[in-house]
Amino acid sequence: MRRPKIPEAAIKRLPVYLRVLEEMQEQEVPIVSSAELAERTGFSPEQIRKDLAYFGAFGTRGVGYDTALLRRRISRILGLHQGVKAALVGAGHLGYALARYSLSKHKDVQIAAIFDVDPLKVGTRIGDVVVRSVSELEQVVRQEGVKIGIVAVPASEAQRTVDALVSAGVEAILNFAPAKLKVPEGVFLQNIDLTIELQSLAYYTSASQVEEDEVRVEQP
Amino acid sequence: MRRPKIPEAAIKRLPVYLRVLEEMQEQEVPIVSSAELAERTGFSPEQIRKDLAYFGAFGTRGVGYDTALLRRRISRILGLHQGVKAALVGAGHLGYALARYSLSKHKDVQIAAIFDVDPLKVGTRIGDVVVRSVSELEQVVRQEGVKIGIVAVPASEAQRTVDALVSAGVEAILNFAPAKLKVPEGVFLQNIDLTIELQSLAYYTSASQVEEDEVRVEQP
DNA sequence: TCGTGTGAATATGTTCACAGCG
DNA sequence: CGCTGTGAACATATTCACACGA
Numbered sequence: 515m516r517r518p519k520i521p522e523a524a525i526k527r528l529p530v531y532l533r534v535l536e537e538m539q540e541q542e543v544p545i546v547s548s549a550e551l552a553e554r555t556g557f558s559p560e561q562i563r564k565d566l567a568y569f570g571a572f573g574t575r576g577v578g579y580d581t582a583l584l585r586r587r588i589s590r591i592l593g594l595h596q597g598v599k600a601a602l603v604g605a606g607h608l609g610y611a612l613a614r615y616s617l618s619k620h621k622d623v624q625i626a627a628i629f630d631v632d633p634l635k636v637g638t639r640i641g642d643v644v645v646r647s648v649s650e651l652e653q654v655v656r657q658e659g660v661k662i663g664i665v666a667v668p669a670s671e672a673q674r675t676v677d678a679l680v681s682a683g684v685e686a687i688l689n690f691a692p693a694k695l696k697v698p699e700g701v702f703l704q705n706i707d708l709t710i711e712l713q714s715l716a717y718y719t720s721a722s723q724v725e726e727d728e729v730r731v732e733q734p
Numbered sequence: 735m736r737r738p739k740i741p742e743a744a745i746k747r748l749p750v751y752l753r754v755l756e757e758m759q760e761q762e763v764p765i766v767s768s769a770e771l772a773e774r775t776g777f778s779p780e781q782i783r784k785d786l787a788y789f790g791a792f793g794t795r796g797v798g799y800d801t802a803l804l805r806r807r808i809s810r811i812l813g814l815h816q817g818v819k820a821a822l823v824g825a826g827h828l829g830y831a832l833a834r835y836s837l838s839k840h841k842d843v844q845i846a847a848i849f850d851v852d853p854l855k856v857g858t859r860i861g862d863v864v865v866r867s868v869s870e871l872e873q874v875v876r877q878e879g880v881k882i883g884i885v886a887v888p889a890s891e892a893q894r895t896v897d898a899l900v901s902a903g904v905e906a907i908l909n910f911a912p913a914k915l916k917v918p919e920g921v922f923l924q925n926i927d928l929t930i931e932l933q934s935l936a937y938y939t940s941a942s943q944v945e946e947d948e949v950r951v952e953q954p
Numbered sequence: 955t956c957g958t959g960t961g962a963a964t965a966t967g968t969t970c971a972c973a974g975c976g
Numbered sequence: 977c978g979c980t981g982t983g984a985a986c987a988t989a990t991t992c993a994c995a996c997g998a
Contacts, residue, residue, distance in 0.1 A: 519966095521966070521967060521968095522966095522967095523966090523967065523968090524967090525934050525937050526930060526934050528933075528934065528937070529927075529929060529930040529933035529934055530930060532933065533912065533929070547978095547979065547980090548979075548980075549979085554914070555914065556914045558968080558969075559979090560968080560969060560970075560971095561967095561968065561969080563979090563980060563981065563982090564968085564969095564981085564982080566980090566981090567980085567981055567982070571980075571981065573979075573980050573981080574975090574976065574979085574980075575974070575975045575976050575978075575979055575980045575981080576975070576976050576977070576978045576979050576980075577976070577978080577979070577980085578978095578979065578980080579980090591937070591942065592933055592934070592936050592937050592942055593936045593937060593939060593940075593941030593942030594933060594936055594941075596941075598936045598939060598941045600932065606831075607827070607830055607831035607834050607835070608831040608832075608835065610827055610831070611826075611827035611828040611830070611831045612828075612928065614827050615827070615828065615928060616928070616929075616932065619929065622933065622936075623932045623933055623935075623936060661936070661939040661940065661941055662932070662935055662936065662939060664932075685938065685939040685940060686935040686936070686938045686939050687935075688931055688932065688935055692753065694774070694775060694776045702935065702938035702939075704931060704934075704935060706926065706931060707749075707750075708832065708835060708836075709749060709753070709836075709839065710746060710749040710750060711908055711924060711926060712820065712836065712843045712882070712884075712908065713748075713749035713752070713812055713814060713842065713843055714745050714746050714748065714749055714812070714924075715843075715882050715906040715907075715908055715922065715924060716812050716813045716814055716818045716842075716843060716881070716882065716906070717745050717748070717811070717812050717813060718905065718906045718922035719813060719818060719881040719882060719905040719906050719922075720813075720881065720905060721813030721814075721816075721818045721881055722811065722812055722813030741988070741989060741990095742988095742989095743988090743989065743990090744989090767956095767957060767958090768957075768958075769957080778990080778991075779957090779958095780990080780991060780992075780993095781989095781990065781991080783957090783958060783959065783960090784959085784960080784989095784990085784991095786958090786959090787958085787959055787960070791958075791959065793957075793958050793959080794957085794958075794997090794998060795956075795957060795958045795959080795996070795997050795998050796955070796956045796957055796958075796997075796998050797956080797957070797958085797998070798956095798957065798958080799958090
């Protein structure tokens with residue numbers, strides 16, 4: 515199987531499958547069909563089959579997928595099978611929320627280090643991770659083998675933070691700062707901008723009256 | 735101009751244009767070209783022109799766009815010109831971060847109410863908004879004319895929260911709970927799932943070795 | 955002449971329909 | 977026979993290339 519290039523959208527669905535498979539494994543369901551996964555995830559069965567087929571044929575025709583096996587496969591595809599280390603930069607409200615959230619759940623992506631510039635925050639703990647000074651960032655990230663960076667600093671600090679993470683060897687970055695960031699080839703950057711999400715949502719409400727005064731004239 | 739259906743992706747770019755235009759207006763740049771917007775946003779000039787053209791022709795050929803005018807137009811398209819009210823449900827760490835973030839910046843999407851089930855949180859303030867009991871949700875949302883709901887509650891409470899918001903008249907929802915939610919036709923739902931974002935990021939690191947042991951055999 | 959506005963070409967992603975195999 | 981795996985059809989989104997008008 516010459517591996518086709520895999521849609522980014524498909525990668526985003528894998529963690530959803532993983533979550534559902536974990537749930538089903540707890541419920542001791544040994545075999546699962548694409549129809550059942552569709553039921554639980556909200557995606558279509560064809561799409562699920564196609565997503566899985568990108569990585570090989572792990573189902574049994576006429577039967578379905580082995581729950582435990584599929585879960586392990588997806589975990590491995592994502593690189594979660596032996597834990598990936600992430601570093602959080604910025605221990606403000608958002609950073610704090612992210613850290614609490616990630617530390618309590620899933621150990622598969624593990625927040626291994628937290629950094630902040632504020633001397634008052636340095637030395638405090640979030641969960642059982644001690645907040646360090648950003649001056650230690652490069653050394654710690656390199657030493658701990660951190661692969662993922664999470665940027666939760668003000669926009670004005672975002673680029674320098676990204677640069678430091680990249681130069682310390684981080685390969686993928688999740689950025690929450692509302693800024694256009696540059697990363698070198700080979701580093702994956704994902705932006706989540708809460709302002710954009712909120713503002714674009716307004717478009718779908720009745721507050722947005724796009725040229726409603728305009729007369730629509732149809733002529734063939 | 736028979737209005738074409740507008741790509742969701744284009745709507746997501748509008749707030750970015752808005753941000754850049756505000757910045758340029760502060761810098762008193764009266765006219766802006768698609769090339770300059772491209773420079774500042776990271777999108778391509780053609781894409782920017784196409785996005786703007788969906789809503790009409792507000793540029794001047796050979797010149798560019800009037801900064802202030804374009805800003806007002808986009809603000810109006812999004813429905814932000816006279817402020818849209820949002821309600822936040824769930825004043826945990828994430829909810830708190832979102833509220834602080836939204837309350838400090840932009841008044842265009844305004845957090846008009848915050849709700850939580852925890853009696854210890856009810857009555858406290860975030861910024862100058864008092865946290866209310868969720869039992870008041872429907873009444874307050876309806877009365878205040880809230881159009882947008884923000885769901886930052888545990889997954890187990892998410893569906894009931896959405897149902898309450900919808901029945902109170904909310905038209906668009908931003909959901910942070912890791913759950914598959916149902917909304918009726920006509921209500922727009924946007925999910926942001928931080929676990930998914932983090933886990934899918936791992937795929938783009940060297941931790942993910944997708945069948946690297948597999949031998950690639952090419953035969954025509 | 956310059957930068958907008960836009961159909962046409964391309965690329966990316968999803969759904970359909972069915973062949974293939976346990 | 978049932979459900980997976982997959983090419984082909986379709987839908988959506990981006991990029992190209994150029995006509996158009998201030």
